[in-house]
Amino acid sequence: MAGETIITVVGNLTRDPELRTVGNGSTVVNFTIASSTRTFNRNTNQWDDGDTLFLNCSAWDSARTSMATNIANSLSKGMRVIAQGRLTQRSYQAQDGSQRSVVELRVDEIGPALSRATAQVTRQTSSGFNGGQQGGGYGNNGGGYQGGAGYSGGGFNGGNGGYQGGASAPAPQAPSAPVSDPWSNDSGSSNAFGSFGTSDFGGDSDEPEF
Template identity: 75%
Template structure:
């Protein structure tokens, strides 16, 4: 849709994501991200927090991507996240018949910040992914090296022997190769 305001926010989750299933069967998750500006005060020689923005967010499961469920299963209060989505405005009426308007972030993409943390990502298999597996790969491609597809009857068309990116650990042998991490 034209004129949408797309933003990216980096901040901490203020509470555990709350997953709900609506009467119509739709699945939504709600959470709040708190983002603060940090600046260096040269007078005190210390870092200081600026004003904090608390942004209410929502994400929905779709037929092709269980985003809301993935958020609820992967993220928790206190985690630093990077979220991208569309600002939306919603108007509602209170019990006293007062009209209120709120601005929320409808999240399209989200993940943990790896600046001060690590994450173990598990790619979900999607039977509705279509011709390219939902991730730009040919149908049937399961990722990794040929060793990862052993016994599945699927051959990795992109695997090469000794592929350092297709196996765990460092390099192809699982030991430190002396190459710097990046």
């Protein structure tokens, strides 16, 4: 969306992500990232931490992704992460009745920083690709990518219609050159390129051919 402020922040989680369901049934996760600047102190030959930015973050589950749930199941306090999202400002009423405003990061993408850690990624597949119903989808029995009659004779994994199946497609035949085609002659023919030597271009016949 035009006019939004997109930022990328690298820092550590100050607490475990908090997953909750709001009044309309949507699922949201809230957490805080602490991002500190570091400067090298030449007197001590060490890195000194500077000012720290504490940035409140939120992410939501949607019809297309389970980002909030994935964050709650994957990240925990102290982990170093890389997050990208949109800065948003919202107002709320505090317990004392006063109106307050807060700026937070609406996270679009987030993951662990791998500079000093390792991670194992488990990919999630949606129901549209797994093909839960007979006759449609990615891994079903009736049609789709995994089938029986298909491209090259062996089945991709599946049932009756798919990408690699029982009936193989014939291999394409290279077209033959017409009889009158001068390029169809053998390399030994006087009209072929393979017979040219340096003598054909005015050079010494003892010189090696091109």
